[in-house]
Amino acid sequence: MKQQIIVIKIGGNAVTQLPDSFFQQLARWCQQGQKILIVHGGGPKISQLSTELHLAVKKIAGVRVTDAATLELTKAVLLGLVQPELLSKLSAHHLPVIGLNAGCNQLLQGHYLDQAKYGEVGVLDQLNTAWLTQILSREIGVLAPLAQTTDGKWLNVNADTAAAEIATKLNASKLVLLTDVPGVLSAGEVVPELSQQKAHTMIAADIIKSGMTPKIKAAFAALNHGVQQAFITDDLTHTGTTFITQKAGIAQ
């Protein structure tokens, strides 16, 4: 089988409740020689600790408004709590892993999204793909959704957006957005296939909202920029919602 790159984004809720099937599927992909990059979130923990420390929690369409104090807390949560916990769970399942962040070898560089509106929030520009690809040929990379400006300032990036942009830059075969729901839901049922047009309608009807909005945008951005497949699921062994492009010509 051709070696391909799979990017898995794990949301902050999902990361605390990974089923056995998650580790088993990773082991299967490793045995097949697939390269795997995990981008992890941590939003619920950032919000919880912000509240405990009396820092305002504000999100605009799923993107955290991040002042300087919230950025410090975000780095501490992602790199000090969520990432080590995830690395130790993966290691306990004998999977070869390495923790990564934007500070290593210009791994992820970006610029401010809109500093007046969002504060220290970034958009990705550059990924050190040569170095990352080498790492991924040996280990599962586990990466926090932070970037640095060219002059070394840290930026908070929504993890769904980061995962999709990284998947695009790596020319990944698959982007899996692993979350706490089995897919995009409509009237309590998983929507098995979602076109961009149908997603727009569901957003306008307020069926898709809050944290699901950046996922939808991220998934379509990745597909439209060459990633072959994108899914939202709560289980790596179920496809949940598969995103489809209009070009695929599948009925909506």
Ligand SMILES: Nc1ncnc2c1ncn2[C@@H]1O[C@H](COP(=O)(O)OP(=O)(O)O)[C@@H](O)[C@H]1O
């Ligand atoms: N149509 C929808 N289908 C499923 N979940 C939705 C939908 N609209 C909004 N959501 C919300 O999006 C949440 C997932 O986003 P989020 O909490 O940000 O997860 P994560 O931490 O995995 O990024 C779900 O738990 C649900 O509350």
Ligand SMILES: CC(=O)N[C@@H](CCC(=O)OP(=O)(O)O)C(=O)O
């Ligand atoms: C700018 C921005 O929104 N950054 C996110 C990064 C973490 C994240 O996205 O975590 P989840 O995937 O668990 O939501 C945040 O601060 O919450």
